[in-house]
Amino acid sequence: MPRHRRISPRVRLGAAAVAGALGFATGTVAVVTGPPSPASAATFADAASERPNIVLILADDLDATTSPYWEAMPQTAALVRDTGMTFSNGFAPTPICCPARGSLLTGKYGHNTGVLTNSGDVGGWATFAANGNEEHTVATSLEGGGYRTALVGKYMNGIEDAPEHIPPGWSEWYGSVDNNFYTGYNYALNENGQIVQYGGSDDAANYSTDVVAAKSTDFISRAAGDDVPFFLYAAPTAPHLPLPPAPRHTDHPFATASAPVTPNFDEADVSDKPWWLRASAGERSARVAAINDPDYQDRMGSLYAFDDMVAGIVDTLRETGELDNTYLVFTSDNGYNLGSHRLTQKMAPYEESLRVPMVISGPGVRPGTDAHMVAGLDLAPTFLDLAGVPVPADVDGQSMTPLLRGEQPASWRSDLLGQYAGPGLDGQDGVIQEQVEGIAGVYLDLPPWSGLRTDQYLYVRWYDLDRNPQVHERELYDLASDPYELTNLLATPAGVAANAQLVAQLDARLDVLATCAGASCRT
Numbered sequence: 249m250p251r252h253r254r255i256s257p258r259v260r261l262g263a264a265a266v267a268g269a270l271g272f273a274t275g276t277v278a279v280v281t282g283p284p285s286p287a288s289a290a291t292f293a294d295a296a297s298e299r300p301n302i303v304l305i306l307a308d309d310l311d312a313t314t315s316p317y318w319e320a321m322p323q324t325a326a327l328v329r330d331t332g333m334t335f336s337n338g339f340a341p342t343p344i345c346c347p348a349r350g351s352l353l354t355g356k357y358g359h360n361t362g363v364l365t366n367s368g369d370v371g372g373w374a375t376f377a378a379n380g381n382e383e384h385t386v387a388t389s390l391e392g393g394g395y396r397t398a399l400v401g402k403y404m405n406g407i408e409d410a411p412e413h414i415p416p417g418w419s420e421w422y423g424s425v426d427n428n429f430y431t432g433y434n435y436a437l438n439e440n441g442q443i444v445q446y447g448g449s450d451d452a453a454n455y456s457t458d459v460v461a462a463k464s465t466d467f468i469s470r471a472a473g474d475d476v477p478f479f480l481y482a483a484p485t486a487p488h489l490p491l492p493p494a495p496r497h498t499d500h501p502f503a504t505a506s507a508p509v510t511p512n513f514d515e516a517d518v519s520d521k522p523w524w525l526r527a528s529a530g531e532r533s534a535r536v537a538a539i540n541d542p543d544y545q546d547r548m549g550s551l552y553a554f555d556d557m558v559a560g561i562v563d564t565l566r567e568t569g570e571l572d573n574t575y576l577v578f579t580s581d582n583g584y585n586l587g588s589h590r591l592t593q594k595m596a597p598y599e600e601s602l603r604v605p606m607v608i609s610g611p612g613v614r615p616g617t618d619a620h621m622v623a624g625l626d627l628a629p630t631f632l633d634l635a636g637v638p639v640p641a642d643v644d645g646q647s648m649t650p651l652l653r654g655e656q657p658a659s660w661r662s663d664l665l666g667q668y669a670g671p672g673l674d675g676q677d678g679v680i681q682e683q684v685e686g687i688a689g690v691y692l693d694l695p696p697w698s699g700l701r702t703d704q705y706l707y708v709r710w711y712d713l714d715r716n717p718q719v720h721e722r723e724l725y726d727l728a729s730d731p732y733e734l735t736n737l738l739a740t741p742a743g744v745a746a747n748a749q750l751v752a753q754l755d756a757r758l759d760v761l762a763t764c765a766g767a768s769c770r771t
Contacts, residue, residue, distance in 0.1 A: 299394070299477040300611060301574040302631050303468075303565075305558055306352070306481065307551075308345070308402065308488040309594060310580035312338060312603040314508050315487075315544075320500070320551035323559040328576050332609025333616060333652055339623045339701065342667050343582035343594045343601040346405040348624055350376050352581065353385040355628030355643035357665060360765055364669030364696075365595075371669065372406035377415070384640065386628040387417030387479065393637035396476045398467045399423055401460040401483035411438055422463045424456075430485050432456045432492060452495045457484040457550065461557035465564040472568035479631070484557065486550040493549030494556075502548035507540045512588045512598075512732040520739035522710050522721040524695050525589065532590040540587045547584075575610030575634060577627065589733070597666050597699040597708045597723075598733050610634075614654035621661055621703070622648060644769035661770065665761035666699035666708075700758040704728050707754040712762075724751065 310317060318325045340348045342358040350361040358364045362379040365371035376382065387397045398420040407413065411425035421440055428435035432455050433448045446454045453459075464482045471478035485491050493500055507513075514536050515521075518529050525532070558578070565571040581604070585591035588600045595601060606622060608630075609615075625645035632639045633647035650657040670693040698712035708723040724737040724747055737743045738751070761769065 298573055299636060300634055301471075301478050301480075301565075301570055302390075302577070302634065303464075303480045303482065303561060303574055304352075304577045304579075304627070304631075305561070306349075306401075306483040307554065307578070307580040307605070308483070308485045309547075309582060309584045310487055310551075310605060311583035311586060311600050312580075312605045313583065313600050314510055314586050314588065315547065315584075316508070317487075317548075317551055317605065320502065320548050321555040321558070323555045323562075324578060327559065327562045328578050328609050329607050331615055332576070332607050332613050333618055333654075335606040335608075335622045335648075335651075336617050336619050337621045338579065338604045338606030339602050339621065339664055339666075340580070340582040340604050341602075341623055341625065341665055343596070344668065345402075345581055346372055346376070347667075348581040349402075349404055350381060351623070351625040351645075352627055353387065354381055355386070355625050355640075355645040356381075357625060357644045357764070357769065358667050358669075359762065360642075360644060364667055366405040373404035374406050374409065376404060377413075382415040382417070385415070385417055386631050387415070387481075389417075389628075389632055389637050389640070390479045390635055391417045391419055393632075393635060394477065395635065395637075396420070396471045396474070396478045397481075398464075398471075398478070399481045399483070400463045400467070401456075401481075402429065402485055403483070411436070411443060412441065414438065414441060420467060422460075424485075429456055430488055431490055432485075432494075449495065455494045455553065456491070457486050457553040457557055458494060460484040461553075461560050464557070465560050468561065468564045468570070469568060472565075472570045477635070479635075480561075482557070482561065484554060486554040487547035489543050489546060491550045492546050494553040497549055497552040500549045500552055502545055505541075505545060505548070507544035507586055510588060510732060512734055514587055515589045515734065517734075518590065520736035521589070522695075522723065524710075529590055532592070535592055536587045536590055540592060543592070544586065573611060575608060575613070575631075577606075577608050579606040579624065579627070580604040581624070595668050595670055595694045597668070597697055597701075597706065599706075599727075599731070602666060602701065608648070608652060610652075613652045616654065618651050618654075620651055620657075621664055621701075622651070623664055642766040644764065644766060646770050663700055663702040663757060663761070665758070665764070665769075666697070666701055667762070668694065669696045670694045698758060698762055700754050700761065702754075705750075705754065706733065707751070707758065709755075709758070722751070724754075 342348055344366055346366045347358040347363045350363045354361055361381050363371055363376045391397045396419045399418050400422045403423045408426050414421045423438050425436050425438050436443050436445050460482055514533055518525050565574050582594045583601045583603050584594050585600045589598055626648050629639045629643050629645050630648040633649050695711055697708050697710050699708040704727055706725045710721045722738050725733045737747050
């Protein structure tokens with residue numbers, strides 16, 4: 249049976265309740281472009297005197313570096329990007345679905361949620377729940393503060409083992425409960441406790457992104473009619489494979505396009521890369537050749553329905569009179585390699601996996617571009633700050649509200665921890681990459697790693713999180729001179745010697761962040 253919760257009436261707060269930010273970490277200089285917004289810091293706070301609504305629109309596996317996603321999302325570009333703040337340095341510290349979504353919901357790094365991959369004893373929904381994370385999410389805080397909350401679409405990998413489960417904090421729940429949701433058809437949703445089946449492609453109305461869109465706009469209309477502030481988490485699986493385009497977009501402009509070829513695409517010389525990539529280079533390159541273009545065509549095609557969903561959400565907000573009091577957030581859980589370095593998935597410490605789109609529009613937000621280093625774990629404290637709800641002291645992220653105003657915060661991070669706990673080539677407890685028929689020896693997963701991403705460098709320690717350490721190798725890239733990470737500065741004895749002092753500094757900082765918690769992650 250559906251669960252029923254008492255919904256608190258809309259509460260009005262003074263401007264002081266939403267002013268300010270967390271203000272931690274080391275500083276960096278903002279790069280803000282675009283014309284100044286008429287909203288000053290004062291009007292930003294005044295705009296939120298009636299508690300604002302927050303709508304998080306989450307893409308799945310959308311990279312910020314290679315795919316020309318705005319070309320497939322012109323409505324989102326016009327309605328959200330062009331009216332809001334684009335964060336050009338958005339990151340997913342653990343670049344795979346479940347850990348990334350855990351960080352979005354809690355504001356914590358994966359080592360503090362205990363979720364560092366998609367399954368096994370350090371991954372998946374079961375681990376996330378067993379560690380008590382579900383009781384301390386942005387949803388529980390917002391619902392406890394008087395918000396009506398709803399999740400529509402994908403929650404976390406592994407929830408299919410408990411399809412009737414509804415986490416605390418969600419006033420309404422329309423979560424997918426099986427992996428068919430990735431295909432767009434023949435899936436089931438848990439709709440407030442009732443398992444509802446959706447059929448095949450013979451009925452276009454079953455297409456999963458469109459179902460997420462319809463349930464999202466219905467929730468907004470009802471919440472607006474009841475005059476309660478609301479938080480919507482809308483999460484279709486676009487552009488995650490194997491989702492096809494919606495039937496109406498079968499002949500989309502990218503239907504026969506080849507995937508972009510960047511300087512590190514199917515990287516010709518991987519002799520400077522760690523042993524696991526050297527050992528599997530041939531098989532991985534064959535996989536790129538076999539699936540990359542069809543994958544890219546579906547990825548881009550699926551974004552057209554995603555774009556329609558965003559437009560429908562904005563139209564509903566406008567029709568209900570809520571648009572001017574709503575923050576719209578567009579981002580992705582993690583990036584995607586799309587053939588870079590001969591890799592077709594995510595999970596890697598490289599730019600294509602780590603970097604995600606991130607755009608926020610809403611009352612008082614200054615349109616333009618900001619270059620501060622932000623991450624998915626910053627969204628939860630930002631949402632709570634905007635809502636006037638106390639931010640728990642143990643979150644690792646920090647509120648982005650000063651950045652939304654176009655202000656220089658008192659302090660901000662200049663580096664970010666990266667982590668992944670994949671177990672290695674045997675794939676135990678890890679994520680099995682989709683098999684390619686006719687290609688022998690397709691390898692599973694990636695080995696575990698810890699990394700440090702600074703303004704200038706990427707530093708990686710392989711097998712840093714392994715339960716059975718094998719070959720410990722390190723990578724160092726100067727992103728200022730080598731943005732495509734083609735030359736590992738530690739691949740030769742001479743390079744190791746030349747960079748010894750820098751590596752010692754990066755090692756020390758990585759050691760600190762790898763065990764940080766709460767305020768120590770922000771200093």
